Amino acid sequence: xxxxxIVFPGSNCDRDLxxxxxxxxxxxxxxxxxxxxxxxxxxxxxxLPGGFSYGDYLRSGAMSARSPVMAEVIxxxxxGVAVLGVCNGFQVLTEAGLLPGAxxxxxxxxxxxxxxxxxxxxxxxxxxxxxxxxxxxxxxxxHHDGNYFADAETLDRLEGEGRVVFRYAEQVNGSxxxxxxxxxxxxxxxxLMPHPERLxxxxxxxxxxxxxxxxxxxxxx
Amino acid sequence: xxxxxxxxxxxxVLDPQGRAIQHALENLGFGGVEGxxxxxxxxxxxxxxxxxxxxxxxxRKLLANTVIENFKVEVA
Numbered sequence: 001x002x003x004x005x006i007v008f009p010g011s012n013c014d015r016d017l018x019x020x021x022x023x024x025x026x027x028x029x030x031x032x033x034x035x036x037x038x039x040x041x042x043x044x045x046x047x048l049p050g051g052f053s054y055g056d057y058l059r060s061g062a063m064s065a066r067s068p069v070m071a072e073v074i075x076x077x078x079x080g081v082a083v084l085g086v087c088n089g090f091q092v093l094t095e096a097g098l099l100p101g102a103x104x105x106x107x108x109x110x111x112x113x114x115x116x117x118x119x120x121x122x123x124x125x126x127x128x129x130x131x132x133x134x135x136x137x138x139x140x141x142x143h144h145d146g147n148y149f150a151d152a153e154t155l156d157r158l159e160g161e162g163r164v165v166f167r168y169a170e171q172v173n174g175s176x177x178x179x180x181x182x183x184x185x186x187x188x189x190x191x192l193m194p195h196p197e198r199l200x201x202x203x204x205x206x207x208x209x210x211x212x213x214x215x216x217x218x219x220x221x
Numbered sequence: 222x223x224x225x226x227x228x229x230x231x232x233x234v235l236d237p238q239g240r241a242i243q244h245a246l247e248n249l250g251f252g253g254v255e256g257x258x259x260x261x262x263x264x265x266x267x268x269x270x271x272x273x274x275x276x277x278x279x280x281r282k283l284l285a286n287t288v289i290e291n292f293k294v295e296v297a
Contacts, residue, residue, distance in 0.1 A: 059286055102288040107237050
């Protein structure tokens with residue numbers, strides 16, 4: 001499996017994501033600086049990391065979504081290449097128009113940084129196939145702007161089409177319908193606020209994050 | 222020429238920051254503050270003759286996220 005991790009100025013989970021991909025899939029990703037105008041030939045997975053790209057200027061993810069490399073990411077996503085956006089990466093994907101909705105300031109206004117319980121709402125995606133449908137899993141969050149918003153019609157459509165992949169099983173940030181992660185209509189672009197790459201070894205307190213990368217390896221070889 | 226862009230949350234979009242500002246005003250003893258909505262003010266210094274459509278396009282493409290925000294442009 002050939003993968004790339006996009007690095008924006010202010011990304012801070014890019015190396016964690018690279019380690020998770022390398023350790024679980026057996027192949028290290030190419031790190032791609034946001035000013036690049038091409039992606040590695042034949043890339044199977046593009047990962048957008050967490051962090052505070054551009055210091056969250058204007059809106060979280062707004063500046064990064066207009067970075068030169070994002071035109072390539074959008075083109076690749078349209079061709080069906082898998083794209084995973086974690087935390088700030090999710091914010092970038094919504095700002096880039098690859099996923100619907102927006103991530104607003106947490107309802108409680110606090111930065112939330114802790115392990116949270118999630119429910120697997122759809123286990124039929126290439127990202128979630130190694131989880132059992134309806135299972136409760138633990139994945140850490142660390143964000144200030146994770147309050148998922150979309151209009152009622154969009155939320156109904158997402159739910160109706162099984163595009164809500166993960167939900168919070170507890171109160172975290174005020175997200176509409178407890179949405180923690182959504183996939184695009186094609187099923188190849190997932191954005192989620194929790195950080196699966198932070199819980200892949202027993203030494204980190206759990207391994208529930210591993211299965212997302214195992215699912216991607218199974219789907220993409 | 223200058224353009225002043227006001228970016229505001231759409232009606233119906235919850236504004237937890239606005240609510241916190243309201244509470245802070247109440248804590249300072251100001252009565253009668255019935256609601257607060259916060260937003261952004263952006264001032265653009267533009268070449269004379271920049272068409273209005275071009276400014277609107279800047280707002281739609283970057284300055285505002287039209288999923289959650291409205292914008293208003295004043296040209297001076």
